[in-house]
Amino acid sequence: MFPIRDHNPSGRTPYVVYTLMTLNFVAFAYYSLTYDTTAELARFYDSYALIPTEIDGTSRLSPLLTSMFMHGGFMHLAGNMLFLWIFGDNMEDEMGHLPFLLFYLASGIGAGLIHVASNPWSHVPTIGASGAVAGVMGGYLLLFPRARIDILLILVIYFRIFAIPAYLMLGVWLGMQFLGSLNSDPSQGGVAYWAHTGGFAVGFLLTIPLWLKRGGPRYWGKTHGHPPHPATKYSTSRIPQLPRKKSGRSPWSKNR
Structure with a gap:
């Protein structure tokens, strides 16, 4: 189960989101095509990835920034960019271009x-x-808790797109990250659950001033947690299905 789009249109072109996505894809193409061997790629990671034991407060702080533009594979990159594309345009719309960029970088560094x-x-x-x-x-989540998010559900051979409130989708995601944080050992690699949980908390806290500026609880009362503008309506929420012939004969069967 993962999100594919929201029903929350933005009022301005999200130039920062597009730029961040482009930088991430360009960076991935660069080091994927430049370094042919695992050893070369490992040396590249040693220089620009975030290695906790090397962050001592006096030097080697740049990886807190450079590591945000590196990914371990195309699916890792695509997943992150999908989430940024779905949720980032509305945050940039509310904050403005430069404040959103600073917010994004601060969230990543905090994480x-x-x-x-x-x-x-x-x-x-x-x-x-x-x-x-x-x-x-x-x-x-703070600004649009009841915005509708379209989720693609895949259960073996069952495919279905349906809309759920943002608070439910994001709450489930955060709960999974927090449980992962409690049951993982960062020294063994794998998913950086604490970075996910921490980044979420940092972003939530950094958005509180904007939420208060919008009216805080009164803003929620006015919008009922929905976007402050008409939601996008999509023509369908179902995966297209192959039509069945009235004869009951399979459309894939061949004449013999």
Whole structure:
């Protein structure tokens, strides 16, 4: 189950979101095509990935930023960019271009610091925009808790798209990350759950001033947690199905 779109249109072109997505894809193409061997790629990661034990407060702080534009594979990159595309345009619309960029970077750096604090002696390189994107999701939850999110549900051979409130989708996601944080060992690699959980919290907290400026609880009372503008309506929420012939004969059967 994962989101594919929301029903929350933005009022301005999300130039920062597009730029961030482009930078992430360009960076991935660069080091994927430049470094042919695992050893070369490992040296690249050692230079630019976030390695907790090397963050000592006096040097090697740049990986807190550079690691946000590195990914471990195309699916890792595509997943993060999908979430940024769904939730980032509305946050940029509400904040403005430059404030949103600063918010995104601050969420990513905050997520990285929380990951470092969860296991400061880890030598495992950490990469990905997940912490920053989690911050965007945290801010989205505060501003638009009842915005409709279209979810693609896949159960073996059953495919269905249906809409659920943002608070439900984001709440389930955050709960999964928090449980993962409690049951993972950052020193062994894998998913950086504390970066996800921490990034979400940082983004939520950084959005509180904007929420208060909009009226705080009165803003929710006025919009009932929905976007402050008409929601997007899509023509269908079902996966297209192959038509059946009235004869009952399979459309794939061949004449013999």
